[in-house]
Amino acid sequence: MLGKYLIINSGSSSLKFSLYEMPETNLIAKGIIERIGQDSEYSINFDGKKIKKRFGIKNHNQAINVMFSELLSNELISRIEEIKGVGHRILHGGEIYSSPVLIDENVIKDITELTKFGPLHHPAELAGIIGMKEKLLNVPQVAVFDTAFHQSIPEENYLYAVPYSWYKDYKVRKYGFHGTSYEYILQMLKDYYVKDNINSIICHIGSGASISCIKDGQCYDTSMGLTPLDGIIMGTRSGRIDPSIIEYICKELEISVEEVLYALNRKSGLYGIAGVNDFRDIENLANNGNKNAKLAIKMFEDSIVSYIANYYFKLNGKLDALVFTAGIGENSSTFRKRIVEAISKPMNIYLNEENNNSIASFKKEKSGIISTLGSKHDVLVIPTDEEYIILKNTYETIKKSKEKKLILKK
Numbered sequence: 505m506l507g508k509y510l511i512i513n514s515g516s517s518s519l520k521f522s523l524y525e526m527p528e529t530n531l532i533a534k535g536i537i538e539r540i541g542q543d544s545e546y547s548i549n550f551d552g553k554k555i556k557k558r559f560g561i562k563n564h565n566q567a568i569n570v571m572f573s574e575l576l577s578n579e580l581i582s583r584i585e586e587i588k589g590v591g592h593r594i595l596h597g598g599e600i601y602s603s604p605v606l607i608d609e610n611v612i613k614d615i616t617e618l619t620k621f622g623p624l625h626h627p628a629e630l631a632g633i634i635g636m637k638e639k640l641l642n643v644p645q646v647a648v649f650d651t652a653f654h655q656s657i658p659e660e661n662y663l664y665a666v667p668y669s670w671y672k673d674y675k676v677r678k679y680g681f682h683g684t685s686y687e688y689i690l691q692m693l694k695d696y697y698v699k700d701n702i703n704s705i706i707c708h709i710g711s712g713a714s715i716s717c718i719k720d721g722q723c724y725d726t727s728m729g730l731t732p733l734d735g736i737i738m739g740t741r742s743g744r745i746d747p748s749i750i751e752y753i754c755k756e757l758e759i760s761v762e763e764v765l766y767a768l769n770r771k772s773g774l775y776g777i778a779g780v781n782d783f784r785d786i787e788n789l790a791n792n793g794n795k796n797a798k799l800a801i802k803m804f805e806d807s808i809v810s811y812i813a814n815y816y817f818k819l820n821g822k823l824d825a826l827v828f829t830a831g832i833g834e835n836s837s838t839f840r841k842r843i844v845e846a847i848s849k850p851m852n853i854y855l856n857e858e859n860n861n862s863i864a865s866f867k868k869e870k871s872g873i874i875s876t877l878g879s880k881h882d883v884l885v886i887p888t889d890e891e892y893i894i895l896k897n898t899y900e901t902i903k904k905s906k907e908k909k910l911i912l913k914k
C-alpha cells in the first residue's frame with residue numbers, strides 16, 4: 505500500500521495528473537498536457553519548479569507516454585513499477601455507481617455505455633483508463649464518479665415529471681455532479697460540528713456551478729440534472745430553461761438540436777448575457793457601468809438565491825450552515841456579500857463584513873465563518889479539494905480490496 509499514486513483527470517483535449525506519496529498524502533508533482541491533437545503544451549510543477557514544453561501530441565495514449573517519460577527524466581519516479589495505484593475522475597456513474605470502484609472489464613463496459621450521458625467527457629476518460637492499463641498492466645485503478653454522492657437523493661427529488669417509462673426504460677432522471685467537492689465539504693462540516701447528521705446548503709460556485717441540499721448528513725437534492733446543464737446560471741451554461749426554446753430556436757435559426765445544445769452549454773449563461781464568462785471580468789465591467797454585465801450578475805445571483813430559498817424550505821429551516829465554495833464562492837467577497845444580503849431577512853443571517861473581506865485567496869485567511877454571532881445560521885467559506893477526495897477514495901478502495909483478498913486467502 506505504501507508508495508506513489510497517480511490521480512488522472514482526462515478532458516476532451518487535456519490530461520491533468522498529480523503524483524502523491526501515500527499514506528502521507530504528500531504531493532510530489534502536478535502537471536497538465538493541454539491541446540492534445542494540436543500544438544500541445546506540457547507543464548509540470550515539482551519542488552517549487554515549473555517546467556513548460558511544447559510537443560506534438562496526437563492522442564491521450566501519447567500524452568500518457570509523455571507524462572511517464574517526464575516523471576522518469578525528472579526523477580520523480582525511478583521505475584514505472586513504483587506506481588501502486590491510479591485514480592480516475594469519471595463524470596457519470598449513472599444509477600450503477602454510488603461509490604468508487606476498482607476498474608475491471610465490466611466497469612469499463614459500464615463507463616462506455618454511460619457515454620450517452622457524458623458524450624463530451626467519457627471518451628477522453630476511457631482513453632485515460634485504457635492508456636494507463638496498457639502501461640501499468642497489474643496496477644489497480646479506481647474510478648471515482650462525480651455523480652456518486654447524489655445517489656442518496658430520494659425519488660421524489662430525482663424524478664422528472666415526464667412519462668415514467670422514460671425513467672424505467674431510459675434512466676432519465678436527475679443525477680447531479682460536483683460530487684467529490686460536496687463529499688469534501690460535507691466531511692469538513694462533520695468534523696467542524698462534530699456530528700454526522702449535518703443539514704446544509706452547499707453552493708459550489710465556479711465556472712461550472714451547482715447547489716446541493718444536505719439533509720441528515722446526506723444529499724437530499726441538487727441543482728444539476730441528467731447532465732450538468734440544468735440548475736443555476738453558470739459561466740457558459742444556461743442552467744434551467746423552458747425546454748420548448750430548443751424546438752423554437754431550431755426552427756427559427758434552421759439549426760440542429762446538437763447545435764442548440766452546444767450553444768446552451770458553451771455560449772449561454774454569464775457569457776450569453778455579458779459576452780465574457782470570467783467572473784472577475786464581469787465584475788470589473790459591471791463596476792465600470794456596463795449594463796449587460798450588471799444584468800448578468802443580477803440574473804446569476806437571482807438564480808442562486810432561488811435555489812437557496814427552495815432548499816431552505818425543504819430543510820424546514822433547520823440549517824447548520826450555508827457554505828460557499830469553488831472559484832467564485834471562495835474568492836469573490838462582493839458576490840458573497842450580495843447573496844447574503846439577498847437572503848438576510850427571511851433566513852435571519854447577517855454578514856460579518858470584516859471576516860467576509862478577509863476571506864479571499866489574495867487576503868490572509870482562506871476559510872471561516874462570515875456570518876455574525878447574532879445570526880440564526882452559520883455562513884461558511886470552505887475551499888474545496890476534489891483531488892484530495894479522489895486520492896482518498898482511490899487509496900481506500902485499493903486498501904479494502906487487498907484486505908478482502910487476504911481474508912479470502914486465509
Ligand code: ADP
Nearest residue numbers: 709710711712781782783784830831832835836
Ligand atoms: P471550474 O472548476 O468550473 O472551471 P472554478 O471553480 O475554477 O471553475 O472557478 C472559476 C471561476 O472563479 C471564474 O469565473 C473566475 O473568474 C472565478 N474567480 C476566480 N478568482 C476570482 C476572484 N478573485 N474574484 C472573482 N471571481 C473569481
